[in-house]
Amino acid sequence: MTEALLRLEGVTKRYGATLALNAVRFDLKAGEVHALMGENGAGKSTLMKILAGNVERDAGRIILDGREIEIHSPRDASAHGIAIIHQELNTVPEMTVAENLALGHEPRTRFGLLDRHRMLADAREKLARIHSNIDPRRPLGSLSIGMQQMVEIARAVSEDARVLVLDEPTAALSRAEAQELYRLIEQMRHAGVGLIYISHRMEEVWQLADRITVFRDGTYVGTGRKDELGPSDVVSMMVGRSIDNLYHHEPRSPGPVVLEAKGLEGDAVGPVDLELRSGEVVCMAGLIGSGRTEVARLIFGADRRRGGSVRIHGRESDPADPAEAIRDGIAMVPEDRKVQGLFLDHSVENNIAISSLDRLTHGGVVRRAKARASVLEQMKRMRLRSNAVDLPVKALSGGNQQKAVLARWLLRDSDIIILDEPTRGVDIGAKREIYEIIDALARSGKAILVISSDLPEAIGISDRLLVMRSGRIVQDMPSRAATEEEVMLHATGARSRTAPTPMGVAS
Template structure:
């Protein structure tokens, strides 16, 4: 089998959702033994195309050919029969079941009495996990594993079903570096085994590390396909957004003002004590490895989790934030890491999601001022380039980047003194990233204090004034972002710097 063997070809695929043309006569093909990166801004049509390929949506026009034969894919089961497997960004597994049960789902072995053969299920699970070199106990409950390990279980299931066409949708969005490296090795092994892989990602470094070819979608249309060695990253970005994107991480440093957020000896589950300050016009980033306590520290500050010790002050006033409501009243705001689980009311409208945290000041004698609410919501939508036509749509119908904008718009209405952003650009395209960074600049120009949690080291360095590196629940080093490198951050995050450099423990 050569790399020129076409496993999958999509021709003129079109899909409408009401008046919205989600896919406009797009073409795409995948060859055996290649990684084909599919990139584009949120809403470009990538996910819609993959849903059609998975059998979750039906095309309005066009053809799907597998091994040169026209096929109809009306369900995920039909996709599987054609050797197609999709590893979604939001895992399609059952966290309350064991690893073995997840791997056997729908194909549970039975003994001669007709009873469930649990020993056989565990043996089969070990064999499936061994195929991808995943060291996971099949008897463990899936939900107790890290997201990366859960993803490996889903990949093991796809490989065990002899999938020849594997779609990976933002596979490293929630993975540690070690887990991502393991995934990269697996991708290489599958490619060498003759499988074709569609790799959807917003991370350009992954595209250049893994892909053989790159296809760009924009506004539901196929913009172009290029070999990786024939194109420069700047060209791909230009194709994605329709314009050059320069200085992505540009940060307009302000002259810091008075201290706005003062955290002293704060402690809680998995954190502390930690002490730090964020001044007016300043962006401070909490960096470190997964499990270092970054998110936990941010949640303690906001009141999402209850602190066991320490003091938080906003503009000199002690904040007794035992709940998010108390944190909001004190001038704090937080966009959490998981927008779908923790930030948004998915069935409700975009308008409701943006207005929800400001209703206390948009009512008179207990009656909501609906006209004023609409005016303020649309003003924030305009600022973040959210189409007004989305106002009454359920927020779950928006792309990931636009959902993040809706979460941010909520706090723009509230005008907080301190904005906490936990992984603000995870799963967000390049254009939306730039808009979020511009918003951070705008807030600091107005004297706001911004606290960011980020696993993206170029982002952490590029948009902040100072970096506080965390390890094992404590701040171990403070770095000036103008002088810091990715290696500096990782040295302190891993503890490798202790032999040669002193560490600051707050």
């Protein structure tokens, strides 16, 4: 049996009364991709923080190459050849690519000054090692998330990382960027690097991983080779129960038109015509850059329209900003909940109540008892524990943060709800709960527009699919008749007799 490159034995971590990790174990071989899976709150992130030196364990052993080691800081982790590519990138957007690659190891002239010429040459060499043609002189923040991630990987490779942890690495990547990442993973595997791959996406895990380990509620559940396990086995291990049909819902009967857009145009999209009916879930599919998010932002008043009209219940709606859209009965859960959807340092209560303060105040003063009771009612509907009401929302798991944003709009009782990538970075148990919430909202008469890059999800939860390409809706089809292949043919333009307009939209 091949000796493990890395072994973790009996690792335990407490946060006050909360046992985040309970004597868990994990091992990794050189040249292996080992997937670590579990619901949000399972302990995956805590274990990775311990490996990265950001958190110290309370008990247990870390063994590298058969020798026990100590990791008390990120510098210790780096010295042992352990690198982490976090879901939230640890980069400095205002600095250039070259400066980010040199961070902490800046070359100096013999006079002690920063050697910019050598730094630029070193950056080109580091990028060449991963076959990237990124210009090292560009500000990092001007690059796509995928390209920024490649820069982080280039830094890890240049530092001769022997253990590389990838935390939800494709969450914000286009299909082309994800394929490039898969190529890099294979390159590192062949070079003998051990890779720990954390992802909620089953298809990725089955494409890349050699073995899969599952944690649940801070405990080790089991490990198996992917040819010994099926996706349903892994799901059962993750949630402690069987989830037979993730997307199942009974047929819905849409009612009258609630929202009607005609000739909608923005800087990068249009003209777009669409209708949403009460009791209907419409999913907008398409490649990243097709303009889906831009259409949602135009409807919600986050971007200004250049043309077209939107009518809600037959009345003209032209919001100058999201506050006006909210008053018109439109709600939106944005793609990036942490940046655009939440006030991370504020309490769960404040985050849920924020869009309904006009209904929770009297004489300009918030009625605290009414606000607390209303928030707790929505938290119960969303299966958020009531004792989290005063916690900063950043203390919640990703899935529970998403539920907090949804609870905000349940409290507002908006007629039209736009959900942009509602299950991105959310574990499979929370996904099922979010799908059930979407179904319940539709059955209560809400009109729901979902944007999703997950085609099985887009097809499975919706009544109707709108496929976008190059800023326009190119197909409107009932979901029950759709297949992933059919959607992709329309999304890529392969169904068209003429080539589509090149996509230049940044989604």
